[in-house]
Amino acid sequence: MNRILKWGLAIGGGALTVESLRWAFSVTNGPSQRYEAWEKAPYREFPNKVLIVGGGFGGFTAAKKASDLTKGRDDVGVMVISRENFFTFWPMLAGAIAGGTETKNVAQPIRRGLISSGVSFRRAEMESIDHENKLVNVSGTVTGREQQIPYDHLILAMGGEPAYFGIPGVEEHCISMTGIGTAEEIRNRVIERYEQTILMRGEVPQSALTFVVIGGGATGTETAAELHSLVHDVLPPDYPNIDPDRVKIILVDSNEQILKELDPALRRAARKRLDGMQIQVINNVRAEEVTGGKVSLDDGQEIAAENVIWTAGARASLKLEDLGELPSDARKGLAVDAYCRVEGYENIWGIGDCAANINGEGEPIPPNAQAATQGGELVAKNVVAAIDGEELETFEYQALGQLVELGSQFAVNDVLGIKFSGFAASLFWRATYLYKLPIGQNRIRIAADWMLDVFFKPAATQIRDREL
Numbered sequence: 001m002n003r004i005l006k007w008g009l010a011i012g013g014g015a016l017t018v019e020s021l022r023w024a025f026s027v028t029n030g031p032s033q034r035y036e037a038w039e040k041a042p043y044r045e046f047p048n049k050v051l052i053v054g055g056g057f058g059g060f061t062a063a064k065k066a067s068d069l070t071k072g073r074d075d076v077g078v079m080v081i082s083r084e085n086f087f088t089f090w091p092m093l094a095g096a097i098a099g100g101t102e103t104k105n106v107a108q109p110i111r112r113g114l115i116s117s118g119v120s121f122r123r124a125e126m127e128s129i130d131h132e133n134k135l136v137n138v139s140g141t142v143t144g145r146e147q148q149i150p151y152d153h154l155i156l157a158m159g160g161e162p163a164y165f166g167i168p169g170v171e172e173h174c175i176s177m178t179g180i181g182t183a184e185e186i187r188n189r190v191i192e193r194y195e196q197t198i199l200m201r202g203e204v205p206q207s208a209l210t211f212v213v214i215g216g217g218a219t220g221t222e223t224a225a226e227l228h229s230l231v232h233d234v235l236p237p238d239y240p241n242i243d244p245d246r247v248k249i250i251l252v253d254s255n256e257q258i259l260k261e262l263d264p265a266l267r268r269a270a271r272k273r274l275d276g277m278q279i280q281v282i283n284n285v286r287a288e289e290v291t292g293g294k295v296s297l298d299d300g301q302e303i304a305a306e307n308v309i310w311t312a313g314a315r316a317s318l319k320l321e322d323l324g325e326l327p328s329d330a331r332k333g334l335a336v337d338a339y340c341r342v343e344g345y346e347n348i349w350g351i352g353d354c355a356a357n358i359n360g361e362g363e364p365i366p367p368n369a370q371a372a373t374q375g376g377e378l379v380a381k382n383v384v385a386a387i388d389g390e391e392l393e394t395f396e397y398q399a400l401g402q403l404v405e406l407g408s409q410f411a412v413n414d415v416l417g418i419k420f421s422g423f424a425a426s427l428f429w430r431a432t433y434l435y436k437l438p439i440g441q442n443r444i445r446i447a448a449d450w451m452l453d454v455f456f457k458p459a460a461t462q463i464r465d466r467e468l
């Protein structure tokens with residue numbers, strides 16, 4: 001307890017200090033706006049219009065970088081359109097399942113950060129592209145009418161979606177990581193089952209209290225560990241009549257070992273941790289079918305479970321199907337060159353999970369947050385270089401490592417080849433992601449969440465609308 005407290009306060013204190021310094025610095029230097037927030041120089045009037053679709057890791061970074069690079073110039077305008085006015089900080093989403101991190105703090109508000117850097121923002125959804133007239137058709141207006149936004153350079157950064165590989169029942173019966181609400185959906189499901197169990201005086205089938213997570217990558221493994229924290233640490237005071245050991249958590253993975261992308265020693269450490277949590281891991285099997293009451297595996301096993309979470313596959317944005325004229329692969333995304341330019345186009349660019357980015361040697365770059373952020377930086381530089389008639393740079397991806405948190409006090413990390421696990425690794429995980437959060441006030445709020453967790457268990461509230 002003392003140790004957790006000490007480190008919790010250290011992390012929180014560190015975050016507060018960093019933010020105070022940033023704030024003091026911004027006050028003494030005044031606001032850094034290029035022009036008034038309500039667009040004294042409207043985007044449409046700039047001779048070079050850079051339109052970015054998607055305000056996530058890739059799009060947000062590209063917008064900030066493009067704005068930085070063109071700060072003193074009146075010839076380049078940047079606009080972001082995105083479906084939401086926040087970006088989901090995906091690596092922290094699993095942490096919201098047990099309530100240790102608030103969902104609303106995982107959502108990074110982007111509007112203020114963008115407009116104060118001189119980037120215009122519209123919360124709208126791209127529907128299609130009119131290549132001839134260099135216009136993007138968007139929906140999302142109050143009138144429901146489509147609007148058109150012009151571009152000279154178009155950066156596509158729409159991210160990805162879960163892939164279901166046509167497995168019967170997965171899309172209908174599984175909870176999958178489709179958006180910011182997924183963590184609450186999982187927590188609500190557990191609470192719903194607990195409430196049913198209480199109402200039925202414990203007479204529920206084991207399948208109601210069995211949670212199967214399909215996919216043993218980082219997201220699936222973190223999800224299983226968070227489910228364990230919810231069941232064993234958070235809910236017991238609210239449900240003293242339910243024995244947490246009645247709840248079964250099963251992690252199903254098609255590989256020989258979970259976390260296949262990690263070093264073997266880290267995999268073993270993670271596996272030992274899950275075993276200690278009594279999370280059953282089943283390797284070398286694929287789900288063949290999911291129904292409302294069971295998961296069938298391809299080795300003939302059947303798991304009676306009414307709660308299944310799908311984390312086993314990802315693909316590029318489905319929106320690419322509506323942009324059929326652009327070359328793309330359904331799973332990997334837009335075909336782009338090493339400069340992030342869509343093949344066959346001089347002024348359309350693709351980054352992040354919606355693009356099959358490659359480096360200068362033609363090797364594929366993995367779809368993750370680091371790559372999307374680095375791609376965002378590079379594409380901004382290349383678009384400005386293209387406007388100025390200068391040479392473009394190839395994408396030289398730097399893999400910085402991987403961090404996987406299994407509950408709030410244990411992580412397995414590989415950072416620039418240095419491998420470590422345990423409590424110190426979990427503090428490193430937290431400090432790193434706090435640092436990487438793009439919005440300062442969310443950084444403080446999340447640090448505060450974590451500090452408060454040392455003293456109080458997160459609330460087991462099930463936020464739900466009344467069914468009419």
Ligand SMILES: Cc1cc2nc3c(=O)[nH]c(=O)nc-3n(C[C@H](O)[C@H](O)[C@H](O)COP(=O)(O)OP(=O)(O)OC[C@H]3O[C@@H](n4cnc5c(N)ncnc54)[C@H](O)[C@@H]3O)c2cc1C
Pocket residue numbers: 053054055056057058059081082083084086087088090091092093094124125126127157158159160177218219317319351352353354367368369370372403
């Ligand atoms: C649960 C989960 C956990 C993860 N954990 C990690 C991790 O720990 N480490 C790591 O490196 N990676 C992690 N990833 C992967 C990482 O989050 C992605 O690789 C990264 O988000 C890709 O960035 P992006 O900009 O391409 O897409 P995103 O960040 O998803 O942003 C895409 C944006 O485009 C918007 N958009 C989509 N379609 C349209 C449209 N038609 N019109 C307008 N806007 C649109 C979306 O609303 C969204 O804001 C995780 C992913 C998930 C799902």
